[in-house]
Amino acid sequence: MNKTFKLYGVIFIIVVAVLALLELTKSDVTDWRKNFDVNEKSPFGLYVFSKEANHLLNDKVKRTDISPYDFYKTQKLKPHNILIIQSQIDSESWNKILQNVENGSDALIISDSFNRKIADSLGFSPSRISYEDSNLLLLTDEKFVQDSLKVDKLPSGKGFELILETDEILGKEASDSKMANFIKVKHGKGHLYLHSEPLILTNYYLLKPGNEKYVQDVFSYLPDRETVWFSGANKNVAESQSPLRFILSKHALRYAWWLLLGGLLLFIIFNAKRKQRIVPIIEAKKNKSVEFVKSIGNLYLQEGDFHDMMAKKAQYFLNHVRMDLLIDTKDLDEKFIHLLHLKTGKSIEEITEATALIKKGQDPYASVMQADLIKMNKLLDEILQ
Known part of the structure; x- marks a missing residue:
């Protein structure tokens, strides 16, 4: 046992001895307050x-x-x-x-x-x-x-x-x-x-x-x-709402509570030495973009919101056509189909079918099934290849 713990033990024994002496020598004090409390046994209780x-x-x-x-x-x-x-x-x-x-x-x-x-x-x-x-x-x-x-x-x-x-x-x-x-x-x-x-x-x-x-x-x-x-x-005297009201209402428990707080304070004072701070291990940042995309995809799949997924896929495809192929996507008509056929080399039938699915995804009142989403996704990916 080192000297620090011996000092703790001596201080603890002294404090306990002083509190015990005070408890044994104290005299009971009669509470003459007019509390009119039905649970009080003091002179002016009920x-x-x-x-x-x-x-x-x-x-x-x-x-x-x-x-x-x-x-x-x-x-x-x-x-x-x-x-x-x-x-x-x-x-x-x-x-x-x-x-x-x-x-x-x-x-x-x-x-x-x-x-x-x-x-x-x-x-x-x-x-x-x-x-x-x-x-x-x-x-x-x-x-x-x-x-x-x-x-x-x-x-x-x-x-x-x-x-x-x-x-x-x-x-x-x-x-x-x-x-x-x-x-x-x-x-x-x-x-x-x-x-x-x-x-x-x-x-x-x-x-x-x-x-x-x-x-x-x-x-x-x-x-x-x-x-x-x-x-x-x-009960004219306001009752304390503190969680410690029972402990503080009993003499022995109140002394034990103050003794506990005093012991904790002494421990903090004598133990407050400078110590080497633990150096944290910093892990390399991970690219979680793919995991994020998978999570979002699983979320849409679980929710069954195929219409919203078709709309987002169509929006992404049309943006790619505007920016990379420089084709106006305002009107998805025969002119649009013809230009997209010339620049991608894909068949008119394939582009026409993909265009119809894009319009269906953009229509908020259209009834969309999972098969429509899968088919459109496959066609658009093949057109952009």
Whole structure:
């Protein structure tokens, strides 16, 4: 083993040892981002709710990853429930949701932000409830008065004000009794249930004892029927489309990937020496004209385009007569036949037959057979000899 490979081995062992030491000594960092992802087990993911959704809604949940607009463009459902959790809904999707609610469906939308245009059309105004570090959420129905939920980690502090008299307040925040955080809005034959604190459905709060009662109370307002959950809309953070997104999402695979790239870089650096370039062998150029002509001939033969071959052969023959024999080929009449007979010495009958075949090849509507092509080719070759 030469010194270069020994150096590679030493550097590789050192890098691996450093990475292993960093991996063993690192501490887990809790991700407190509000991702609202149904596959995330972080505090503010929806993994627990996703697992319990079927039980909560009596096994009548239909999940979809597409937008409400695309879903209702192809689906025609009888009155049903609509569930949307913390998503930015485009105006066309909102129109589809409102159309279904107007026809008798009910929609439960849990989000800390509502489109201003939608809020104005429904007659309420989004607002901030308080600036406290924690909010105690209460329900106004007397049978739910004992069920509350305390939001003590990054509360949104959002609510509703200036609601219509026909709307019903279903929930408030304890420190601000004038501001609602859960309202019921009548729209056509159905209702919209709007809740301004989506954190109530995250892993952190659902795993706290007693909080599940508050969530059950919120969902109890939905009728016992099929619920369409637009779960794909919960991914507010754009997902990387990189082919390496799985590798980079796992710590061990990510370290292995960087180690591989580092090893390749070191190999390139230490191996970048000037080397004798291989002298290429230059072969003599071959005359492939005959092969080309044969290929073209085979192509015409396979295609069976005998008419086009006759026309080209006739054109070549007449050009030769004009240039070498100095005979005008504009009119292929008796004068032309007589002059060609005098200059080539061929018989009148042979030239007359060849002329007839030339005219046939020049006629775009003539029916040409393979025998005609062979016969004309033979006659013209004999005349030019």
